[in-house]
Amino acid sequence: MFTMLNIHREVCGYCGACVSVCPEGALELIDAYLSVSDACINCGICARVCPLGALEVTNEERV
């Protein structure tokens, strides 16, 4: 199992609130979509502040 940050693009309002709180600078708002880099530590701060609930830290099966 490993944790990862999932972006629900169909929910995201591409406002950038998450980008501003990311302690690692791992998120970036590129026009109308959000990208996450390898610097992400799955801390979940972005997922908490998102006004719409577009971000989620989940446990995934490693394949």
Place this chain on the structure above:
Amino acid sequence: MKSEYDVLVVGGGPGGAMAAKAAAEAGLSACIIEKRPAIGTPVRCAEGVGEELLTEFIDPDPRWIAAKIDGARIVAPDGGELNLSPDMAGNEVGYVLDRKIFDRELVWKAAEVGADIFVKARAVDAIVEDGVVRGAVVEYMGSRKEVRARVTIAADGVESKFARWCGIDTAVPMAELETCAQYLMTDIDIDPALTVFYLGNEVAPEGYAWVFPKGERRANVGIGISGKKSGNGHRARDYLDTFVRRHFPEGKIIELIVGGVSVCRPLACTVANGLIVVGDAARLSDPITGGGIYNAMYTGNLAGKVAADCIGNGDVSREALAVYDRTWRESTMGKAIERNYKIKEYFITLDDEKLNTLINSAKKIKMDKFSTMTLVRELIQHNPKMLVELQALKKSLG
């Protein structure tokens, strides 16, 4: 897009537009790069601005004024209403803008004095050489190129990355990021000349809900809550939906607007070698109201002028550019941010009962002209039970 400018501005909002305009007016070559395909959209703003503050930089124009505001009302958690007359409401009297038009107007003004503008042009990295910021790597029309500049101005808003690439930590503490949702609503029963603010831990924990008119029967209806109060099932949009169901169940929603507003202290330092950070990117939105339009315009304009002076003197070091940092901190705006930060720190400690007490006692206070210190003094007189905490607040304000 040229490969070299005197001043490169990252971001085409009010801060960036004012910066490029000021630089171009001083005879410099200036360029704005905006990552979005259009200036002014998507809107991420409640669009309110104070009258005096706005007219300092631009004459009011009906094309981008959605409503003229004559007064403000604060609604306590128990429903008690505090009405602020135009004299008392200060910055809450003014205009509700149409940012889609307003932002374009500001960028047009920059273009008119010679600034270059490129949309869908995104900074993907900073060029930093020997500890000096020398421009940006820009992605434009499917390719990346270096755009070098003597001074780069980061005006890239709340989701700012540019200053981070230059080594400045711009991360906003979770508790000090107001997470916001807003509907542009139509067909609702409102007073078109009155802004209304709703306080309370059930309405908007560590934030407020607002109704900002945009015409006879339409308004920005929004809500902001502290990031630390946000989570599954109780996000800004959940609070907004609850608020709208209660107050405007018949209204039609014609736009969803979301965003984050920082209510932390500004960046510890807003300059580096070859770099100036302005507006929301510098965390300069007002810690109480969340308003950032004027602060961005003021610091953008100042940044453009300081860049011109420093380039003229052949010194764009952090020490030379520091006059920008000092000037805004000592300005009325800078002092207001510091004062409002302290007031905000106090306000977020208040439960609904205390909010009710303070708002309802404020009704009895007569002030010819609004003054924070007078208000706090009067509140102390009216609320002996809250003497200790109010005196601590007063002391912190100096």
